[in-house]
Amino acid sequence: MSLSDSWDVLVLGLVLGSLYAVIAIGYTLVYGVLQLLNFAHSEVFMAGGFGGVIALTIVEPAVDPSGMQSAVYVLLGICAGAILGGTIAFGLEKAAYRPLRRRNAPRLVFLITAIGASFFLYNLAGKLFGRYPIAMPTMYENKTVFTVFGTRVSITQLIIVGAALVMLAAVDVIVNRTKLGSGIRAVAQDPEVASLMGVDIDKVVSRTFVLGGLLGGVAGFLFGTNLQVEYTMGFLPGITAFAAAVLGGIGNVRGAVLGGLLLGVVEAFTVEIWSDAWRYVGAFAVLVLVLMFRPTGLLGERVGRAA
Amino acid sequence: MSTNLDKDALPQPGDAATDGPTPLLELRDLHVYYGAIEALKGVSLTVPHGQVVALLGANGAGKSTTLKAASGMLRPRTGDVLLRGERVDGIKSHELVRFGIGHVPEGRRVFARMTILENLKMGAYRLRRPDPTDLERVFTLFPVLAERRKQIAGTLSGGEQQMLAIGRALMGKPDLLLLDEPSMGLAPLIVQQIFEILREINEQGTTLLLVEQNASQALRLADYGYVLETGAVVMSDQADALLSDPRVRAAYLGEAVE
Numbered sequence A: 001m002s003l004s005d006s007w008d009v010l011v012l013g014l015v016l017g018s019l020y021a022v023i024a025i026g027y028t029l030v031y032g033v034l035q036l037l038n039f040a041h042s043e044v045f046m047a048g049g050f051g052g053v054i055a056l057t058i059v060e061p062a063v064d065p066s067g068m069q070s071a072v073y074v075l076l077g078i079c080a081g082a083i084l085g086g087t088i089a090f091g092l093e094k095a096a097y098r099p100l101r102r103r104n105a106p107r108l109v110f111l112i113t114a115i116g117a118s119f120f121l122y123n124l125a126g127k128l129f130g131r132y133p134i135a136m137p138t139m140y141e142n143k144t145v146f147t148v149f150g151t152r153v154s155i156t157q158l159i160i161v162g163a164a165l166v167m168l169a170a171v172d173v174i175v176n177r178t179k180l181g182s183g184i185r186a187v188a189q190d191p192e193v194a195s196l197m198g199v200d201i202d203k204v205v206s207r208t209f210v211l212g213g214l215l216g217g218v219a220g221f222l223f224g225t226n227l228q229v230e231y232t233m234g235f236l237p238g239i240t241a242f243a244a245a246v247l248g249g250i251g252n253v254r255g256a257v258l259g260g261l262l263l264g265v266v267e268a269f270t271v272e273i274w275s276d277a278w279r280y281v282g283a284f285a286v287l288v289l290v291l292m293f294r295p296t297g298l299l300g301e302r303v304g305r306a307a
Numbered sequence B: 001m002s003t004n005l006d007k008d009a010l011p012q013p014g015d016a017a018t019d020g021p022t023p024l025l026e027l028r029d030l031h032v033y034y035g036a037i038e039a040l041k042g043v044s045l046t047v048p049h050g051q052v053v054a055l056l057g058a059n060g061a062g063k064s065t066t067l068k069a070a071s072g073m074l075r076p077r078t079g080d081v082l083l084r085g086e087r088v089d090g091i092k093s094h095e096l097v098r099f100g101i102g103h104v105p106e107g108r109r110v111f112a113r114m115t116i117l118e119n120l121k122m123g124a125y126r127l128r129r130p131d132p133t134d135l136e137r138v139f140t141l142f143p144v145l146a147e148r149r150k151q152i153a154g155t156l157s158g159g160e161q162q163m164l165a166i167g168r169a170l171m172g173k174p175d176l177l178l179l180d181e182p183s184m185g186l187a188p189l190i191v192q193q194i195f196e197i198l199r200e201i202n203e204q205g206t207t208l209l210l211v212e213q214n215a216s217q218a219l220r221l222a223d224y225g226y227v228l229e230t231g232a233v234v235m236s237d238q239a240d241a242l243l244s245d246p247r248v249r250a251a252y253l254g255e256a257v258e
């Protein structure tokens, strides 16, 4: 592998990793406030992909769109992904998890419910939209925008990384500088005392799901950008992003970003060095290795601080 | 007991229960359960405006449970919680804080991974527009918190954490402050200091319901006291009367005198 090839692979990995980072935040925020591994988050991601396809199919992008038109299509897709992702996440919390919290159900019940909700949602999507890949309408011609160190960076890559950066910055501000964020952090550390300060835990939990859902939905749209969506598309990116959240230290927002980027890069290099069949082997080997030496993840001891 | 003399003119809890002005807090025949365990077996007590009421008792007597029922953390199975004469039992704790209740929980429970300043801001969470003079007031009462406002709360000493927990509750502008064993596990000198600050907080107009195992300290600060045993009030009187009561001295002061 030549040096310029390595750069290509690194860019691929960072683009993929920035998507994993955005999805991983959904897992880590929900874990922070509820200590719940929300496996159905992968279906929120899938819903975002379908949201984009539905919106774009309705508007029918022009055959040879102008730059302005393309930008509008992309923004439309992002909004549709966010809305569908946020809505599914909101409904999921209300319908599946809140009744369990009312009954003080044991952890295991939450986990099984999460897996059940995941099955339900992706099979529902399969039933509604068909169990085959659906092409996302073409929004722009995926040209090379610029070249760094001999590596060509495409429009799609630029959109993905740009949108991911904006979302990560927004989450950082929300968690660390807003009232919702202080509620989220307080509930993550001590829900009982948080409610003594006037924090409505139900409201904070619901909004945390929505926040994670907005991000996951946008990630789902970006993942399918100029490609395709499918009812099972959530599973592998979802599991990988979940692994990224654990790798970074579940509950820790910055850890989720770090874990996502790391797993994206490891995945890209694994495919390059061995083959596509090894795609997820490298990333999960890294996960297992890190957890052997740091069971709480890379930034794990700070759970709740940044969450 | 010179400090209690100037308060003798005020209405006393004993009178308030029968007639006189509506007390700030009144608990009537509270029965609270943990599953099948009955932790409170009909507790009644009265906290008049502006006073300090002490709630004494051994470990497991039900002191914390009483405070939790008063602040909405627990819902009594039967019995009433009245705040300014209004029934508030059944209202959840995050809503009840708007009625002017501050609860400093047992074991301090500061947000260990937040800074001092972030903890204090959490205390003002319920307020739409936090009042900057509240922060000044807390920093005046506890200068050590002002010096270290950027420090992570988990790294503070026990005494500093207790001060932070009290300061955090004050940030919510409570009329009634519920304090659950503020002296627990602290050195005598720190306890002294905290009780002096509690007196100051009370003199500034905040009513205190003070749970303590440190009976002598608590009774010297309090106007009135209740003694709890296995979920029921077994004694109640003026604080100085309890302080000189031989039964109280034998049961609670023998072990608690510093």
Ligand SMILES: Nc1ncnc2c1ncn2[C@@H]1O[C@H](COP(=O)(O)OP(=O)(O)O)[C@@H](O)[C@H]1O
Binding pocket: B034, B037, B039, B057, B058, B059, B060, B061, B062, B063, B064, B065, B066
């Ligand atoms: N969460 C709980 N679950 C079951 N029993 C409890 C719980 N909390 C307290 N208790 C029981 O209720 C009784 C009163 O406890 P508590 O109010 O904490 O006493 P105190 O504060 O006076 O030490 C004790 O017998 C205690 O064991």
Ligand SMILES: [Mg+2]
Binding pocket: B060, B063, B064, B065, B106, B180
């Ligand atoms: Mg107690």
